[in-house]
Amino acid sequence: MxxxxxxxxxxxxxxxxxxxxxxxxxxxxxxxxxxxxxxxxxxxxxxxxxxxxxxxxxxxxxxxxxxxxxxxxxxxxxxxxxxxxxxxxxxxxxxxxxxxxxxxxxxxxxxxxxxxxxxxxxxxxxxxxxxxxxxxxxxxxxxxxxxxxxxxxxxxxxxxxxxxxHAVTALSGSAPAYFYRFVEAMIKVGLEQGLDEQSCRKLASQTMLGAARMIAEVDEPIAQLRNNITSPNGTTEQALLSFEASHIDQIVAQAMMACMERSKVMAQEFSA
Structure with missing residues (x-):
């Protein structure tokens, strides 16, 4: 039925x-x-x-x-x-x-x-x-x-x-907004370098889509996928070194913890 x-x-x-x-x-x-x-x-x-x-x-x-x-x-x-x-x-x-x-x-x-x-x-x-x-x-x-x-x-x-x-909320429920914000920042730099907005949006969004599909469909550790495009002294390495210098793990952890803490407060607010 x-x-x-x-x-x-x-x-x-x-x-x-x-x-x-x-x-x-x-x-x-x-x-x-x-x-x-x-x-x-x-x-x-x-x-x-x-x-x-x-x-x-x-x-x-x-x-x-x-x-x-x-x-x-x-x-x-x-x-x-x-x-x-x-x-x-x-x-x-x-x-x-x-x-x-x-x-x-x-x-x-x-x-x-x-x-x-x-x-x-x-x-x-x-x-x-x-x-x-x-x-x-x-x-x-x-x-x-x-x-x-x-x-x-x-x-x-x-x-x-x-x-x-609460962790699910931080990992997937709210997470699309994190990625949108990241892409906004990428597009802003592309515009500053003279590219038009449509091209920036297409370059950034298709790259994110492709990377996500590789994580989901390619049977390799994510760290290895990253290493596959990180040549010593290359362009990708310099970008990643900049992320590490800015303490990217700490930035992401703080954002996700803030999301989870708000989720916990909401659970208390809407409890029976």
Whole structure:
């Protein structure tokens, strides 16, 4: 049986997931979403052929799987509003940063399977990375289904300890912004050297894309991939020596720790 899926709060992430599902052949009549805005409901129904509702309670009543895509600060109020409609056979998936499994289970007030995930924005183009963790009520079949769900927007990794979600946030959830910032700095230098912006953007972005693919697809240590293009006294070596002189490991560690610390604070703010 193909489960019916309700997306509570349709925005960019929800659209990324259900558009990936539709592209993979998932039936549109098994997908519904919610939005308080009449225009948004009309748009998604016309553009994607899915059913859109204004009422979260109605959506939950019609779904086998409920994907919670509302903002973290709104999660408690939204979940408690439809909690009376929850049944034990349903699966709940939250994409809200910082909202832990215990809080979600408490607000749902029912013995249901809950998955917490940390996707990232490249999911919008099918190149996302998602960290996943579930409560003790999830079945192996449900875990497999969730993995297939996120395969439609990229790839995923299951973790065992919820405390590790802070590291997942720093490694993948927030990380695209680090790379964007790095490329911005590269492009700025290229412009200063007389190249046009389009050429700079293409040179830098395709190089980053190629490097990422080599890390993912070539069976060599990352250090070796780096050494393969670092000739003694060459141009690459000089750039890398500059990074080391600026203590690049410390810079990256400080940034990631700042990200993780904020993630921990958010978990406390949104606890049950």
């Amino acid at each position: 193909t489960p019916s899926i309700a997306f509570i709060g349709v925005g960019n992430m929800a659209r990324s997931i259900f558009s990936g599902l539709l592209s993979s052949g998932y039936p549109a009549d098994k997908i519904l979403g919610t939005s308080r805005t009449t225009e948004k409901r009309a748009f998604y129904e016309a553009e994607y052929g899915i059913k859109m509702l204004a009422d979260n309670q109605q959506a939950v009543q019609q779904a086998d799987v409920v994907v919670l895509c509302v903002k973290p600060a709104q999660m408690q109020a939204v979940v408690e509003n439809f909690a009376a409609q929850v049944n034990a056979d349903q699966l709940f998936i939250s994409v809200a940063a910082g909202v832990e499994l215990g809080a979600l289970s408490h607000w749902l007030n029912a013995p249901v399977a809950v998955v917490r995930c940390m996707p990232n924005t490249p999911s919008q183009i099918g190149a996302g990375m998602t960290g996943l963790i579930a409560n003790e009520r999830i079945t192996d079949e449900q875990k497999g289904w969730v993995s297939e769900l996120f395969a439609n927007v990229g790839d995923s990794v299951w973790i065992e300890e919820e405390s590790q979600m």
